[in-house]
Amino acid sequence: MTVVSELRDYPFAPFTGDLPAELLDMVVSDPVSRVRLPDGRPAWLVLGYQDCCTVLADPRFSRLPPGATATPGGVGPRELNMDGPAHAVVRRVASRAFTARRIDTFRPRVRRLVDALIDDLLAGPRPADLVAALVAPLPVYVVCDVLGVPVADRPRFYGWIEGLNSVTAYGSADAATAQAELRAYLAGQLADKRVSPGDDLLSAWVLGRDAHELVDAELVELAMGVLLGGLEINSTSAGVRALFQHPEQLAKLRAHPDKLSSATDEILRYTSVSSMFRVQVVQEDLTLGGVAMRAGDCVMAIPWAGNRDPRVFPDPNVFDIDRASTTPHLTFGFGPHFCLGTALGRMQVELSIGELLRRLPGLTPAVPIEEIPWRHDRMNGGIASFPVTW
Numbered sequence: 001m002t003v004v005s006e007l008r009d010y011p012f013a014p015f016t017g018d019l020p021a022e023l024l025d026m027v028v029s030d031p032v033s034r035v036r037l038p039d040g041r042p043a044w045l046v047l048g049y050q051d052c053c054t055v056l057a058d059p060r061f062s063r064l065p066p067g068a069t070a071t072p073g074g075v076g077p078r079e080l081n082m083d084g085p086a087h088a089v090v091r092r093v094a095s096r097a098f099t100a101r102r103i104d105t106f107r108p109r110v111r112r113l114v115d116a117l118i119d120d121l122l123a124g125p126r127p128a129d130l131v132a133a134l135v136a137p138l139p140v141y142v143v144c145d146v147l148g149v150p151v152a153d154r155p156r157f158y159g160w161i162e163g164l165n166s167v168t169a170y171g172s173a174d175a176a177t178a179q180a181e182l183r184a185y186l187a188g189q190l191a192d193k194r195v196s197p198g199d200d201l202l203s204a205w206v207l208g209r210d211a212h213e214l215v216d217a218e219l220v221e222l223a224m225g226v227l228l229g230g231l232e233i234n235s236t237s238a239g240v241r242a243l244f245q246h247p248e249q250l251a252k253l254r255a256h257p258d259k260l261s262s263a264t265d266e267i268l269r270y271t272s273v274s275s276m277f278r279v280q281v282v283q284e285d286l287t288l289g290g291v292a293m294r295a296g297d298c299v300m301a302i303p304w305a306g307n308r309d310p311r312v313f314p315d316p317n318v319f320d321i322d323r324a325s326t327t328p329h330l331t332f333g334f335g336p337h338f339c340l341g342t343a344l345g346r347m348q349v350e351l352s353i354g355e356l357l358r359r360l361p362g363l364t365p366a367v368p369i370e371e372i373p374w375r376h377d378r379m380n381g382g383i384a385s386f387p388v389t390w
Helices: 021-029 050-058 084-097 100-106 107-123 130-135 136-145 155-164 171-195 201-208 216-232 235-245 247-255 255-271 343-357
Strands: 031-036 040-044 279-280 287-288 291-293 296-303 385-389
Touching: 021 040, 021 130, 021 216, 040 050, 050 287, 084 201, 100 343, 100 385, 107 130, 107 136, 107 343, 130 136, 130 235, 136 155, 136 201, 136 216, 136 343, 171 201, 171 216, 201 216, 235 247, 235 343, 247 255, 255 343, 279 343
Parallel strands: 040 296
Antiparallel strands: 031 040, 279 296, 287 291
């Protein structure tokens, strides 16, 4: 048996925007291996595309401890972070309001938000921080708009984000306080929507109570899940970085803006915002990728590594905005927990990058790409600041 102290620490190096060549080689040479996570737990590191799909979709790999199908002890509201029937009920309710048709109606609203933020960017000094000016505020504005949060209340969300997404604050009293405050706020919003509904998801869920069985506490957890999943869309800044790193692709996109949709898909497939992902738990003894796993083992599948599997994507480490693939990338997950906000997230990346290139034809990094700092204090990483000029 492998001794935990002899396991290699993962990640192998601090993340600076690109998955290391060694890890990309392991996608084929060592797709399932044993590592030690930053918190000291031993875990199986899963890198191959098909094996990642299995971990993300097979019920034998759970987000909860072995044997659990709800909250610990079987009490508490059902929410999106569960497995099995409890998750299916919440997901079904969420999907009724989170339809592709409804989300598509938000495109003009998202475009207006992007344009307003770029207006402010152009009116400000140079160089400007692309993250502070556009990448960070846009998802907050969009997800609050979708849920129906009043504009005046949006600044409060930044403090809650710090408490909920920080690596150092995770599990702390500050994180618990942030969660409690956000739950109380959302409960108040649900009560308001019941009296004065609008064209938003909270209103749709409240007005649809006759068609589903979720109580208010569960609707609050559902709103929490949507908020936390949508408050940060780091693929926009990662995509701009990738275009700067590949000037021939940037020139092609500028010359042919009709390629924006395929370019967005390639950005989502090619870029990474972190070397980490959700840790899951093996529910029963099984074999994955020829490796025997025991019930209770921790497993971490890395979707962005799966997106670089040469057995699925030809020349996977080449950034090509003309790439035509019938195989979906794993950036938004796979299986029953596939991201509810995929269409909305993709829309933000596409509109942000498209409008930046259209309105700022001279957009260029203000510092060498290798000097752009990455965040290591957030669970989902991302670029900390991105100085640009035009």
